[in-house]
Amino acid sequence: MGRLLYLLPLVIFGAIAAYFAAPILSGKDPKTLPSAMIDKPAPTQTLPPLVDGKPGIDAAALAGPVKLVNFFASWCVPCRAEHPLLTRYAASGKIRLYGINYKNKKEEALAWLAELGDPYERIGFDLSGRAGIEWGVYGVPETYVVDAKGIIRYRHVGPLTQLVMAETIMPLVEKLEAGGGS
Amino acid sequence: MIAELGHFALIAALFVALAQAVVPMVGANRRDLALMDFGRYAASAQFLCIAIAFAALTHAYIISDFSVANVFQNSHSKQPLLYKISGVWGNHEGSMLFWVLILALFGFAVAAFGNNLPASLRARALSVQAMIGFGFLVFILLTSNPFERLDPAPLDGRELNPLLQDPGLAFHPPMLYLGYVGFSMAFSFAIAALLEGRVDPAWARWVRPWTLAAWTALTGGIVLGSWWAYYELGWGGWWFWDPVENASFMPWLAGTALLHSAIVVEKRDSLKSWTILLAILTFALSLMGTFLVRSGVLTSVHAFAVDPERGLFILGLMILAVGGSLALFAMRAPVLKSGGLFRPISREGGLVLNNLLLSTACATVFIGTLYPLFLDATTGQKVSVGPPFYNATFVPLMIPLLVLLGVGPLLAWKRADILQALTRLWAAAVLTAIVCLFIWSGDDGKSVGAVVGFGIAAWIVGGVLTEYAERIRLFRISIGASLRRATGLSGSSYGMMLAHLGLAAFITGAVGDTFWGVEAVANARPGDKITLGPYDITFDKMSREPGPNYEAEFATMTVTRDGEPVTRLRPERRIYPVQRMPTTEAAIHTTLARDLYVSVGEGNQADGWAVHAWINPLVPWMWIGALMMVCGGLVSLSDRRLRVGAPKRISGAAPQPVGGD
Structure with missing residues (x-):
């Protein structure tokens, strides 16, 4: 018994190391969308609006022209980091930006938007995090490119950067728009 | 040319580390003094080699040699000198080089000041230290070479991330690393003690100052980071339970526990296996800190490298180091003789409870940081854990x-x-x-x-x-x-x-x-007045001014209380054109009782600017308190009995402080 106790740390460590290694060894890059979601229709459940007078998100909205769907929350630190970038792109009119407010109290989310500005065209309110599960959100912020037929084309985990926007997302958006969303 | 010299020195360091890992260990097993002593020379040589490599990289940064890829990616000719230098460790490759530099520095310290250590313990500790160094040097040379060249050389660099161009953050990583790597000393000595099969008060007397030094540096590093987040990010808060913050907080909690349990080993010759285990775990958590930031498993504002290959390498390194040492622990720890017995209600008992609570707290943070990962791996379900947890x-x-x-x-x-x-x-x-x-x-x-x-x-x-x-x-x-x-x-x-x-x-x-805390948010134009608690903040004007490598836009605000002027604040927004990134410089007026904190967001003359103001009561006390903790560590370190390399006191010759500690 005494000796087994001394083995315990090793056993626990082994389990933790396996958890760490599994995603890397299986080649699953946590930054890319699991193949299960890409090129599949975006989840279409209706999300109530967060802001009065600004629509929420539903199937019809997702079927509209190419758009970015951005998951954000007021408690999420990197969301603040990407916010100015999103604001700039949304203001330039080059992208259509929808937001899903994830696991956030309404007043906190509203205060956050009041402070930083609200670049979103529509904002869905996902208090329970149910939509996050449907979309396969790993952690906020997370951004999806959804084409005109409501199909998810790209997913970015973590805060967006100028580089990702310029080199990956914008070319994809332009391509999708040119191709009529196919 | 100088960059190649640095690269060469780094390769030389690798071979020296290899020799240092093998020879003293063999010497200790054969009780061969000459072989054991080799460790000391090797440790000095290894430090010298890595110092040359580091100096070469720093040189490339100072002269803005953009033919070195690392300099091109993280520096710019117009960047102020301080940030050219801090750029050396403000990126993945450079920070890894810095990591091994500190590791070698500690090894060198053992070699230089470890005269009164038992020769075999010193030899084994140096050998373990070199094994860690070897692992990291291989990692750097194979996956993260900071001396890689670009041909043709670009005209100018891409600049250091503007958020990192700040005096607080220039010194945050070195302190943090001093702490992280400092715990490698406790680890090396723990492994050496397991190999020796003996842990005694003399061992604890040796480990304590190192642990204390590491703890002091880590405390300073975490506080600098938190202070930076407070005044630079402009969000009014100072701790966000962000994975990278947690990564440095976990070794701190474990290290604090270690600091206390080592006292029991020293004074009462008890709690030995637990202390050894803590030493291993504290260093494992420091390694994990490195792993978490660089593997891309968790995303964060601070993470600078996202590369699964590197992550896998560090993971392998960790499994080898931590798995190996825990296996050794399982084999050898039962052999350690336990010393003094104690009742549950006693100083020892209190320290045990302290350790239990600290390690549970550490486990809590661990779970909070990794739970999303675990759940995803087991059930495929996705969650995120926020501050409420x-x-x-x-x-x-x-x-x-x-x-x-x-x-x-x-x-x-x-x-x-x-x-x-x-x-x-x-x-x-x-x-x-x-x-x-x-x-x-x-x-x-x-x-x-x-x-x-x-x-x-x-x-x-x-x-x-x-x-x-x-x-x-x-x-x-x-x-x-x-x-x-x-x-x-x-x-x-x-x-x-x-x-x-x-x-x-x-x-x-x-x-x-x-x-x-009290806060107020307003969309304000010059001339507007914002009421914040008892204060009135008048937005006087907005002006522009060019900085060395940025454009600054700052607001001038007059603060009054009951009509009496309090201060004038100048919160600032900077745009760094190279990275096209804005940063905020909050304006803070500090008294002992509170911080008056104002930051300015995006805006323009027509629509006004988003102004966010806070009264943060008593916040200066936090920084004072943290400074006191760091000073406490330093004062403790100055204690003769803990001083590294201080000659042994001849018993009875010096007056014994009454009560001891």
Whole structure:
């Protein structure tokens, strides 16, 4: 018994190391969308609006022209980091930006938007995090490119950067728009 | 040319490390003094090689040699010199080089000052140290070579991330790494002791100063980071439970536990296997800190490298180091003879409880940081953990720990009388009661949290002062005699007092900020007035000014209280054109009672600017408290008995401080 106790740390460590290694060894890059979601229709459940007078998100909205769907929350630190970038792109009119407010109290989310500005065209309110599960959100912020037929084309985990926007997302958006969303 | 020299020196360091890993270990097993001594020379040579490599990289940064890819990616010719230099460690490759530099520096310190260590223990510790160094050098040379060239050389660089161009953050990583890597000493000595099959008070006397030094540096590093987040990010907060913050906080919690349990080994020759285990775990958590930031498994604002290949390499390194040492622990720890016995209620018992609570707290943070990952791996379900989790789990664990902190130092070794200890704390209890009543009657919000928080801070102060009064026998003997006792007390006693009082000050600040903070958000144009608590903030004007490598836009605001001028604030926004990234520089007016904090967001003349203002009560106390903790560590380190390399005291020759610690 005494000796087994001394083995315990090793056993626990082994389990933790396996958890760490599994995603890397299986080649699953946590930054890319699991193949299960890409090129599949975006989840279409209706999300109530967060802001009065600004629509929420539903199937019809997702079927509209190419758009970015951005998951954000007021408690999420990197969301603040990407916010100015999103604001700039949304203001330039080059992208259509929808937001899903994830696991956030309404007043906190509203205060956050009041402070930083609200670049979103529509904002869905996902208090329970149910939509996050449907979309396969790993952690906020997370951004999806959804084409005109409501199909998810790209997913970015973590805060967006100028580089990702310029080199990956914008070319994809332009391509999708040119191709009529196919 | 110089970059190649650096690269070459790094390769040389790799071979020296290999020799240093093998030869002294063989020597220790054969009891061959010459082979054991080789470790000391190798450690010095390894340090020299890595120092040359580091100097070469720094040189490339200073002269802006953009033919070196690393410099191109993280520097710019117009960047101020300070940030050219801090750019060296402000990126993945450079920071790894910095990591091994500090590791080698510690190895060198053992070689240079370890004269009074048993030769075999020193040889084994140096060997273990070199194994870690070898692993990291292979990692750097194979996956993260900082000396890679670009041909043709670009005209100018891409610039260091503007968020990192800040004096606080220039020194945050070096301090943090000094802490992380410093725990490698405790680790190396723990492994060496397991191999020797012996842990005794002499061992603990050796490990404690290293642990203390690492702890002091880590405390300083974490606080610098937190301070930076406070004034640079412009969000009014100072701790966000962000994975990278947690990654540095976990080794801190474990290291704090280690610091306390090593005392028991030293004074009472007990808790040996636990202390060894803590030493291993603390370093494992430091390694994990490195792993978490660089693997891309968790995303964060601070993470600079996202590369699964590197992550896999570090993971392998960790499995080897931690798995190997835990296997060794399982084999050898049962052999360690346990020494002094003690009753549950005793100083030892108190320290055991301290360790239990700290390690549970550490486990909580661990789970909070990695739970999303675990759940994804097991069920495929996705979750995210926010601050509410930590408020519900971490805070309740801290409360008993802090209450214990007031009592613990008054308990006697071996067997204590808890009633007697509590009786001696009557003054502390009275102080706590007065503070609680005062807070309750003065607090409009009647928040229980504030009462508990300030009560705990008062309790700690009362406990520390009571203990001090007992030690110098205040009012029991003449004042003069008490003073003589006070000057005779050891540095480590004063260090402990200072650190514990610092913690109380920190809690005061954190509680005040959490419960009494006031904020106001407004979209304001010049001429507008914002009311914030008792203050009126007038937005006078917005002006522009070019900086060395950025464009600054700053607001001028006049703050008045009841018509009396208080101060003038100039919150700033900077745009760094190279990275096309804005940063905020909050304006803070500090008094002992509060910070007045204003930041300016995006905006223009027509629509106005988003102005966010806070009153953060007592926040300066947090920084003062943290500074006191760091000073406590330094004062303790100055203690002769802990001083590295200080010659042994001839027994009986020097006056023994009464009461010891």
